[in-house]
Amino acid sequence: MLGREFFSRPAPQLAPALIGKRLVRLQNGQRLSGIIMETEAYQGQNDLACHARVGRTKRTEPMFAQAGHAYIYFTYGMHWLFNLVADEADIPSAVLIRAIFPMEGLAQMEKNRPMLAHTASWLNGPAKLTQGLGIDGALNQHDLCQAGSTIFLEDGIVPPEKLVRTSPRIGLGKTPEPWLSMPWRWHLDWQDAAKLIKEKGL
């Protein structure tokens, strides 16, 4: 299980370090997991794409917590999105997990999210992976570094830096520049991930 020190850095540093890590969720005592393929950083009140740009509210409060906690919010009237809190306490900072490569508990994940199961498009979206892993608001503010947690990270693969692509963050709408174009999204192509996982024997 990755400890607090791993998460304790600004989101734009944590986000690329998360690519290749294994996200594990215990559901009914069973391991569901996937390799993290895509992340986005949201850092501080200056970042006008960050929910916490407006300061502390009921929704943004988790982003001000100590690193290693979960920030989970509901959007579009139907979707839960999962973030890992980064950086020091009182600095609002988080990394959105946008895609995973399914690894363990495939049968249970298929029950959780039947659509497109076992295809490359199964869990390649921030709301898709929360469905697959059975993550919702009940886990908001959870500590991923606490013994006995039902959600935590483990080491997985360490992709070569050249395979980790960057781009602007997705879905920011009318967020002003320079935040709209900030290259704070990191991702691994599906085929590259599959190859690396196979090579590593996971």
Next chain:
DNA sequence: CGGCCGATTATCT
């Protein structure tokens, strides 16, 4: 594969 559209409701102004 890419673009447009409707769904559906907590949160904030």
Next chain:
DNA sequence: GATAATCGGCCGG
């Protein structure tokens, strides 16, 4: 009262 860190269905190429 407007908006949203999305998704799936449906269309056209």
